[in-house]
Amino acid sequence: MKEIFKEQLSQLKENPGRAFGLVYPFMLIIGLTIGIYYLSHLDSVARQSIPPKLQDTATTTDLPLIEAKSIPPIDVISINNPTDELVQKGKQLYSANCASCHGEDGTGNGPAAAGLNPAPRDFTDSTNWKNGMKLVNIYQTLEEGINGSGMIAYDFIIPEEKFAIAHYIRTQFIPNPPQNSNDDLAALDLTYNLSQGKEVPAQIPVAAAINLIVSENQSTVQKAEQIVNAIDNDKSSEGAGIFNRVTKNPLQAVALLSSYSGWKDKESEFIKALTSNVRVNGFNREVFLLSEDDWTVLHNYLRKFF
Ligand code: HEC
Secondary structure, three states, rough: HHHHHHHHHHHHHHHHHHHHHHHHHHHHHHHHHHHHHHHHHHHEEEEEEEEOOOOOOOOOOOOOEEEEEEEEEOOOHHHHHOOOHHHHHHHHHHHHOOOHOOOOOOOOOOOHHHHOOOOOHHHHOOOOOOOOOOOOOOOHHHHHOOOOOOOOOOOOOOOOOOOOOOHHHHHOOOOOOOOOHHHHHHHHHHOOOOOOHHOOOOEEHHHHHHHHHHHHHHHHOOOOOOOHHHHOOOOHHHHHHHHHHHHHHHEEEEHHHHHOOOOOOHHHHHHHHHHHHOOOEEEEEHHHHOOOOHHHHHHHHOOOOO
């Protein structure tokens, strides 16, 4: 044993490259261990350690509540003139709607301006306007807002008021504001249909509409339940007896009868309603066995409830 070891050692001294041969089996064992570990843990190795980000689609925005209103037509040529009346009106509207960001002095330092990026426009600085300083440009900014900024579209301010605010900003804050050409005004008129005026129909949020429909139907269902209960409690009456015999689902049957009133005054309509789509309409096959007298009794009996 000792001999062999000595021999190997001396051979190694002569030829150090042989060391690789000795190391080789170890490499093999290490490789195999890693391989086996990998295979036995394939499940967790393959699994992504970073969970995928799913966009939350559960939150949706609903339609805004809009009051019906009629927007008076506007003559763009005359509204281009900043009368005192318009400017005064603009001043009030500006204080109420714009000063929180743009500041009472128009320099963009209002209390709500902090942290806004981009910052609200300083109207006294005439560089880098996105839409521009002309009356038509400011009108467009108010109609459409500025994408990707705190400057929203002011839908609820009617056109005449938008012009009033724009005049106020121009006369009060902007040094030497550029004038509109008649072409500018004509183009603005075309874009926003200003000379035609507009009737804005009322709109309610979808969620509110659904609530309305549900509550309306709830009262129908409640009424139907009351009728079914009343018939159920009316043990002695012949009409109630016939009704109970010919119905498969009394609530459905009553719902059918409350859905339209054409059957009330015409027995033939009544018979038609009950004998078409039997089973789906809440009645059963017994209706085909009713005598003429039975029909009349049932008809007269049910009429009282609707
Ligand atoms: C919530 C804050 C906020 C309010 C309120 C606000 N704005 Fe702005 N406004 C901004 C910001 C922010 C900008 C800059 C947008 C940009 O540069 O992208 C801006 C830009 C503008 C501009 C410059 C558009 C251009 O061409 O660069 C005008 C004009 C303007 N606003 C008018 C108004 C008027 C009029 C009102 C009131 C009806 C108003 N803003 C209310 C935040 C506001």
